[in-house]
Amino acid sequence: MAGGDMDPDLARSLFEEGATLVLMGVPEGTELGIDYKSWQVGPRFRGVKMIPPGLHFLHYSSVRVFPGGGGGETGPRMGLFISLRPREVLLGHWDPKEEDLDFSASREEEQVDRVRAGLRDLDPFLGPYPYDIMRKWVSLTDRLTLEVASALQPLSGRVCSFSDVEPELQLPHTKDRAAYNLPRNDTQCQSMREGLERLPRMKQRPGTEFRFSHIPKQTYPPGATPEQITQCSMDLSYALECLLESRYPQDPLHVLGELQFAFVCFLIGNVYEGFEHWKKLLALLCRSEAAMCTRRDLYLGLISVLYHQLGDIPPDFFVDIVSQNNFLTSTLQDFFQFATGPGVDATLRKRAEKFKAHLTKKFRWDFEKDPDDCAPVVVELPEGFALD
Incomplete structure (x- = not known):
């Protein structure tokens, strides 16, 4: 060493x-x-x-x-x-x-x-x-405290790259399995489906689960009108505020510590679940347009966190992992669009534009083109096939 x-x-x-x-x-x-x-x-x-x-x-x-x-x-x-x-x-x-x-x-x-x-x-x-x-x-x-890390990591105190799982039903004896109408292990499978059905259903061993913040699936308030539902689906600020109020009411900036925790668990701990949570939390933050006007310090902090997360690892790291399904570029494209909108603090707007230029130069990402899902699809027709 x-x-x-x-x-x-x-x-x-x-x-x-x-x-x-x-x-x-x-x-x-x-x-x-x-x-x-x-x-x-x-x-x-x-x-x-x-x-x-x-x-x-x-x-x-x-x-x-x-x-x-x-x-x-x-x-x-x-x-x-x-x-x-x-x-x-x-x-x-x-x-x-x-x-x-x-x-x-x-x-x-x-x-x-x-x-x-x-x-x-x-x-x-x-x-x-x-x-x-x-x-x-x-x-x-720099945004992660021991208090936040302890609240997020499993109760076991260990971050493990492999999920520690156990069968949902502990049924070692044939008579127990018969009571639940489960197939015997000593008979031959007739199909792949039957083989898969014979595998015991697994669950994560208690105490080994991460305790990440719950990201609301319903992004709009109860009793919302169709217009509000549409608005809250495009601007996730309501869902973000729900998360901050439930998990970090004393200091909303701790959510940046959670973003760092998830990233470290993935990058150094080899925990894919950390990457998945990082993506969800990042998407929530980047697509909360109204929050960018009211939570200036949170978003200045987010730019700093992302600058180091994306700057300290080799560009080719993103080819297979982070760029899959164009997640990062499309998420950041939304962020840059909202961060330069009306009502956003001038310092935040300037910092976002500088960060955008930095990423464009470093990774050659194009934040100006249309997102893939909006782009026209070119269909190749078989030879001899004509449209009337």
Whole structure:
């Protein structure tokens, strides 16, 4: 592990003020990372030192090595958000049965004090925090607090790239299955459909579900007139206000922290559900025309958040993922159209125009052309076929 070139004064400051993550028993070969960087654990690894205080994302994947040295198998990525204080020592032990880190020892002051007293001896086995990625990490999470992250992540405290599921019905015995009129497993399937029907219906294991904000499916108020329904379908401000009032009544800007949380879970945690929620939340924000006139700070913040999210990853990242079905360009096209409309604050309008020019140059996206769903469709006729 290397922390990159670092200013000596900064190195001294981080050495004195930085937090330390002591991780005992992590198997050799485990993929482990903090924030934007990850490594393969070597035989001497005991943790990470000189960690800047604040919010971080610790992630790891267990590796099972096949007998005979014929390669190995990497497990799903697990992660958790942690907030570290200056000079804090966070102690974790690897649980081989769960293939997970257990931080319960951090609650025992005696153990932590003993580790703290031996930090000088542990120092050669601690890798320095990769300071070269710190600015990028802070720009991705500057709106995200531990309070918001804790409220959004699963009750289990773990962000997992694979959904942890279990059967809806626990029916191991044939007589139990018969009571529910389920097919026996020892008879041959007659069709693909029958085979699929035999598979048990699965549900997410309680405590492993994300607790994202509910994005209202009904975008108009109860008792709305047809005219209001049409208006609220084009301008999603009513739905946005419902979300902000129900989830973030004290500080509506925390919704930007949720947008960052979902993006980090996708980009670093490999959680596709994070990407799906990011898309829905972004569409809601970008298509709320009236809100842009009343919530200037929220939308100035949104531009800043998107600037870093879209600026820190390679352009080709969008080809298969973010640009699918032209989602991002069409959503941002609506945003730029609304953000330059009448009644929008001059600073916000100017910032939006500058951001639009930046994206056009960086990704060669064209925000001026008609959206795909409005474009005429060219139909190729078979040879010899003529229209009367």
